Amino acid sequence: MLSSTNFSQALLYRAHHKGINLCNLKLQKLAYYCQGYYLATHNEPLFHDAINAWQHGPVVPTLYHSFCGYGDRHIPVPAQDHFSSLAQSAKEMIDFIIDKYGRAGAWTLRNNTHNESPWLAHYDRDSGRIDKAEITHQELKSFFLNELAEIQDKQLAKLLDQYQEASTKPPVAMPDTISSSKDFLQWIRNR
Structure with a gap:
């Protein structure tokens, strides 16, 4: 310190x-x-x-x-x-x-x-x-x-928006099984 x-x-x-x-x-x-x-x-x-x-x-x-x-x-x-x-x-x-x-x-x-x-x-x-x-x-x-959680939420939303804009596939609803940012990133990679 x-x-x-x-x-x-x-x-x-x-x-x-x-x-x-x-x-x-x-x-x-x-x-x-x-x-x-x-x-x-x-x-x-x-x-x-x-x-x-x-x-x-x-x-x-x-x-x-x-x-x-x-x-x-x-x-x-x-x-x-x-x-x-x-x-x-x-x-x-x-x-x-x-x-x-x-x-x-x-x-x-x-x-x-x-x-x-x-x-x-x-x-x-x-x-x-x-x-x-x-x-x-x-x-x-x-x-x-709490501030950090908001920053992460905004970054995650931005990442999802960028992914959906770049994707040639129609938008897909995020599965209910996703409960963490790690799950979300894995789901994105597998798409």
Whole structure:
């Protein structure tokens, strides 16, 4: 598991090399997505520090305080490459998150997190207040496992659509015996 400092330096470095500059708000949201998806896929955190529910969404307080002096300006890119020394699983996660969310604006990401259950669980709609408590690993894992399932469902549907469009045979209903993606892929291969 990485320290939040090493993680943030690697994320900043990699984002810059993909043509993306990060301000503190955007860094916070990308850190949240990295941690959530990593917990869902590896059943352990990517970095040490807690993520808390704050007014503008999920925040890693230690990272926030490290970079708050930049305000809404871009954080300078580290001179040293902290990315290449990471474990392969960490590099893959950072790349996945940058590719998925990196082009979105900081406020778009902030608004997205306000519609997601890890933050909403700490928000009181009646008072409009946020409790600033830690978003637990279990809250993150549960939410992001559902997100991964949706991604897989969409990819599976896209694969089926592509197959049916390319097929010269008339469309065939999928058998009721298919209960997993493995069964589905085997059925496609056998057709």
